[in-house]
Amino acid sequence: MTDLALLVRSVTEQMAQIEDRGAVATYIPPLAEIDPLRFGLCIVTADGAVHTAGDCDEPFSIQSVSKVFALTQALGKIGEALWLRVGREPSGTAFNSIVQLEREQGIPRNPFVNAGALVVADVNLAGHEPRVAIGELLRFVRHMADDETIAIDEAVARAEQETGFRNVALANYMKAFGNLKHPPERTLGVYFHQCAIAMSCRQLAMAGRYLMHGGRIEPGGPRLISPQRARRINALMLTCGHYDASGDFAFRVGLPGKSGVGGAILAIAPGKAAIAVWSPGLNENGNSQLGTLALERIAEATGWSVFGAD
Amino acid sequence: MTDLALLVRSVTEQMAQIEDRGAVATYIPPLAEIDPLRFGLCIVTADGAVHTAGDCDEPFSIQSVSKVFALTQALGKIGEALWLRVGREPSGTAFNSIVQLEREQGIPRNPFVNAGALVVADVNLAGHEPRVAIGELLRFVRHMADDETIAIDEAVARAEQETGFRNVALANYMKAFGNLKHPPERTLGVYFHQCAIAMSCRQLAMAGRYLMHGGRIEPGGPRLISPQRARRINALMLTCGHYDASGDFAFRVGLPGKSGVGGAILAIAPGKAAIAVWSPGLNENGNSQLGTLALERIAEATGWSVFGAD
């Protein structure tokens, strides 16, 4: 057994011992019903080796982790023109804050706060039906994960749609500033469905490989995106991927990462690994509590921090 | 001539051709009088090689770059207890904003906004006279740069003190919340003097080596700080080092960096290089316009981005 295989197993066992696991999201029943004791972990390394532990094949709602894939899709559609409609700065406020939008005239701070992800969804909609845009995103994710079984959890999508008043507010607010091109309900349709994509840790880590390999799924394979774009997405994940706790995640873990309210985190060690972790309990900033801790220990043990080794 | 020597020379020549150099800071005469055509660059690599170009030995006011050294000093004094008095998150607002302090009860967002640097100065003051604390910092910087000639520009310090009403406001505001331990004017004395440290690009890059080498000035040398602390300071530089343009700097350059209103930027490529660049013209966010561009080209040419290579 390799050191990494042992590490994956060991960290998973450490997490099982911890009682304070944070609080599961309760705003929709499909999330509220998740067992807080679930924990999954998968590391794919640069050589293609896959290390897993715990509930690594259990699908969960990836929620905001989908923003990474949707951003990649939108950059493919309109390139750097995206940055005319959304910023690239940490927000300094909560993930669903509307305050910043008023101050900055309907331009969201970055593509990973909800407002920014709505602009990205609006770009991806591109005049089509919502189901076309979401189908395209799903094919993209399946391709990158090399797994055709990835699907949308319709119960989650429906529940999001029924209770997502705050997102409806954000969308209409930006529409008032002219920063959505489609009717808000259509853009919201895309957004609610992308959040409801269900994936396992194994699928998520596999789907994240292109960010480890500078835009290729595998070394020597075809480029999905340019190395510069891959770096830039990593940079955005590091500065903005954990909402108003992004600084803390960079401080503790030192890797680009994107969290979702379902308890998942996708982290990238450029050139070295793609890591997916899932633990449904959230800390006070809305990020997976044990997921963050597990990544902190993995980064410490491996020396994968982008900020230097020992 | 090595590739890197050629690159340093080439980038410096490219910068000389650019007419839009931003605007020199005008809030104090000693800064306002600086010739905007000055440009210096120095790269120290892991093997100790030093590459310089332009006005690389011309001293300038390091201003907020001093916050990196002062933070290192404060962490040495009280360790992680510092984080009870200052946060680790990007601010989402301008470097001298006071709004966030009101919302968050006198706790600055991070040690690199002015308010946070004042708390750091208050820690470093530690009950002594301001001149003691500033003397200690100066010795620390001289030691790391291996250069005993580094000094404080008293004219700059005096000018800061005479016009720094906004910093006086920040200090008194935090004092009202109990987050300064000393009389505000003493803490401000330390702060205004640390901003007035004068260094050349060569001195600054040399002083930054400990962040490239995980806390050692040279490989194999004694540890000034632990590798973990070096990584964490790098993380803070990346997420918060360029005020409300930190996300953009990470996106474009991909290196931990700290800018100063005098036109300097210190950037770290962990394990690879410490880079100092100086160009007095600032962009709209208050960061050196050509300094940022030069670093962007260096990072692109060298592949030193922490977010992955090609």
Add this chain to the structure above:
Amino acid sequence: MTDLALLVRSVTEQMAQIEDRGAVATYIPPLAEIDPLRFGLCIVTADGAVHTAGDCDEPFSIQSVSKVFALTQALGKIGEALWLRVGREPSGTAFNSIVQLEREQGIPRNPFVNAGALVVADVNLAGHEPRVAIGELLRFVRHMADDETIAIDEAVARAEQETGFRNVALANYMKAFGNLKHPPERTLGVYFHQCAIAMSCRQLAMAGRYLMHGGRIEPGGPRLISPQRARRINALMLTCGHYDASGDFAFRVGLPGKSGVGGAILAIAPGKAAIAVWSPGLNENGNSQLGTLALERIAEATGWSVFGAD
């Protein structure tokens, strides 16, 4: 001809001479098309005398002036319990600001900012169809104005509905905090229709008499509301009736007043007069420019300011 009749005529003539009339609202075509030269004025005094001038019988969209009548209706339904869902303080921000809602957990600052008026509309909806609630309000206004011809301008209501994204945002935002009881689109239906009530200056001044007479349409008539409630509505008009220019209106005019984006202002001199003025051009705060000036001159000439006579 009485002094007051002469004053009404004289002020109207003065206004006709003024070239800088402000800018007509352009967010919906039915408002954008209004001739900025229109001007109407009507004063009803305590003795029942009616003085008119200009386009005093031309109906216009009363817009936010309707918030006074809707508030009266809501207080009739649930009394002081309304203040659990909406505040009574000036906002310090623009009429359609959403910032304050985030800071204060979905509780609008007062019933005259848009968010507060949406809560009031939600109270008036009371589980019925929107058309029932709006029908009830219309009957109430007709009764107070003693004019059965008052109607809703359906073209305005439709246009509001098609472009009112910011109000949709406000409604959904409050729904997310649980401060709307009905589906947002139903509450918005009531709100958009009440804004589209069309009235002339004569009708509006007549409808405002109950606030001059302590809750009675005429002295000695039946009470619509208690004197205390009439006073309190007047107080709210004075402190909050002109959005973020309420202080200035109190300073210059010295009367409780409520403005609408259609260019109308209803002002009350308690015990003395109800005044309606209409001039479609708005100042930078969104209040009728000449309407405010006309009221300033009337208040000065009559000594009706609530803040003292000469």
Add this chain to the structure above:
Amino acid sequence: MTDLALLVRSVTEQMAQIEDRGAVATYIPPLAEIDPLRFGLCIVTADGAVHTAGDCDEPFSIQSVSKVFALTQALGKIGEALWLRVGREPSGTAFNSIVQLEREQGIPRNPFVNAGALVVADVNLAGHEPRVAIGELLRFVRHMADDETIAIDEAVARAEQETGFRNVALANYMKAFGNLKHPPERTLGVYFHQCAIAMSCRQLAMAGRYLMHGGRIEPGGPRLISPQRARRINALMLTCGHYDASGDFAFRVGLPGKSGVGGAILAIAPGKAAIAVWSPGLNENGNSQLGTLALERIAEATGWSVFGAD
């Protein structure tokens, strides 16, 4: 005994029965030590009659009530030019908030928030020594109250100066925007001393007569200020006199009023009365809890509300 004499006595007795008296200000010892059971009341009516009850001759620190007199003094010096440096709108934030100053470039919202009062003090300083400006204000207050014994409580002034970090922050912050003409410490000297003026309810009500009589101390007497200016000061008291509870005070009491953290309120019934009440316990908005309640009962019993009678 007149009805009003009975009312004054009766309200005072009612207040003595109330146990929840709010919390005495504790930020300086001289205020913290005041007995919360103290209560004073004085009404001076238009005919010159004086009605008192309770601790009506006990001097207390008038604190922010001094802002009314200082504003009158500043308007006398520079007239309407004052409004270039301070606004006339309710703030929507706490009395000592600094947030608004950042958003509005160092221009305080109104002369009754602390920042606005500092600008007023800066106007009154007018290039002289602080003791000259404060001496002038004191003579003005003595003249209006017709009482040469009114003095400054030096212990209070000293305590304010020692702990007033937040006011120091406000002053320096505005200085940074160029909205103070003098060195901040001199302007603060004036401000801290004016807050420390000690007056009894009787003295305070007497000093407020000029706002009841349109600018004259007595009917037929010489004009101190024009009727228009008296009205405008009353308007500002009504819209801004109770910080972020001004709307509520207008709603409940219906009179222009100015409160101070020492527990005093000066209220004006234009043409009818000047009222001073003192009860040191404050409500959550920093206004005298029983003082507000007493005024509410007096306004209800007398029908003096500016918003209409029964």
